[in-house]
Structure formats: structure tokens, C-alpha cells
Amino acid sequence: MVTEQMAERKNPSSHDPALEANLIARVLQGEKEVFYELIRAYEKSVYLTAFSVLQNSGDAEEVSQEAILKAFRHLADFRGESRFGTWLVKIALNEARMHLRKQHRHMWESMECQNQEDESDYLPEEFGDWREIPSEALERKEIRDLLSNAVAALPEIYREVIALRDIRQMSVAETAEVLGVRKQVVKTRLLRARLRLRDMVAPFTTSRGLFSRNPFRRGTNPWF
């Protein structure tokens, strides 16, 4: 599963909530420089969330900075009803969407997304087996590019859910909260996005012999 082990390893939202509440209180009491410490663990989540919408690193960085500044200016409005990281990433998502709206680039893609939400069951394509966990393959730029291009090729609603849930390891509940949708919607989008990613990546990995076809070992894998 996408999962607790991985989430604990890398999910910035696994920040200790008590520590975080203390940091927030100190910032609000005037120790402004403590804000650096508060947001440090979330920099990548904020950036990747913005990038999932904007698909441009310069725009995503600009929006990330704006989102974090906005969080600082409005920190007193944070009520602790969600985790700080969730609140911050939600600001980043909204900022990115507003940025995109200003650019008028979203119009056609929004229509495409609308249609894809309505699509019937997605049928994964037939490819050969690909069972190994080839993490050492990521040393190769070719493989990293293959993966990032596959994510980039997804419609925006799928990129967002993949960025939050599968890249940054947020829970389904947190992902739903950031996106402002029900958990079931997150699960449906995840299913479609994940199968599409597999369909885009698998042909290259199998036909070009990039990875061997040894079965991966259930029981030793983070998912099982």
C-alpha cells in the first residue's frame, strides 16, 4: 500500500502536531523567524502541488513563494481544524489555480477533465510482465524523465491527486481536504490516474528491456 511505511519515511505532514502548534504560537507571539522552521518540511509539497497545476517550474516556484507568504500573513486565521501542512498545501493549490486562471490556459483542459471524469471504466492495456522494483534505475535520467513526462501527460485533476497522494504521500483524507472533494472522488481519480501512468510507463520499461522480469517479493515491499 502507498502507505504508512512510506508516509512515515517522507511525508512532511508527519510533523509532530504538538511541536507544530508550539511553533505557530511562537510565530504569532512575535518570533517571526520561527516561521522558517514551521514551513521547512513543506517546501517540496507546496512546490509540487503548484507544479502539478502549472507544469512550469518558474511559475510553480513563484506561486510557492506567494502561497508561503500568504500563509505567514494569515497565520492567525489558522484554526487548527486541519493539519498545518494540509492548510498550507491547500493555499498553494488555490494560488496555483488562480495563477492558471489568470493565464487563461486552463479553458481547454478543464473541458477535457470534465469529460474524463465522466468516462466509463478505464481498460488497462496489455503489456508484458514488469515485476521488479528497479529503484536503482532512477540513477538514469532517461527513467526519471520517463516518469515525470508520464505524470505531466495526465489531465490536471489526475496530476493533482497523484502529486498529493502518491508523490507527497498525503493520506486520502488529507488529499480530499486539499482538493475540496469527497474521499470517494479521490479514490476514483487515483484509480484512473494510476492505471494511466502504468499504461504510459510500462511499454517503455518492458519493450526496451530496461528492467528484468523477476517477480517482486510480496511481503518485503512497502505496499504489502
Next chain:
Amino acid sequence: MVLNCKDVRREISNYLDDDISPEMRAALEAHLAQCRHCTAVLDGTHNVLVLIADDRVFPLPAGFSARLHEKLRRELESV
């Protein structure tokens, strides 16, 4: 409970998230044990998710933190 390929594909994502009932898990694994195609879909999907979760695939731009902190520093000094 007996599942066909379509049923299994609907549940693959939940299976990877360990978000299915024990009964569904048992039925799904029974199907996987005899369906090479569904097993390939599951394994490929699983591998893609492991890979994209790796920090090397989506790194922060070089200098991102330094530029952010500089912008924050200016903001903090101005309030």
C-alpha cells in the same frame, strides 16, 4: 465471491492502498493467482507508484529554498 478482470481492475488502486475488506482481498488474490494480465497490471502499477514516490524523480529546483528564504526574510523584516 468470484471476481472477473473488470472487478479486479476497479479494486487495484484500493488494494495497493490496503483499503479493501478481507473478503475482497481474498477474492482479488484468488483471481490474481490465475490471471497473468491482471497480475501484470497490478505489478506495473505498483512499480510506477514506488518509482514516482522517489525524491529523485521530482526534485526541488536548485536554489529553491535559498530564494524562498530570502523572499521570506524580506517579508519578515517589513512587518
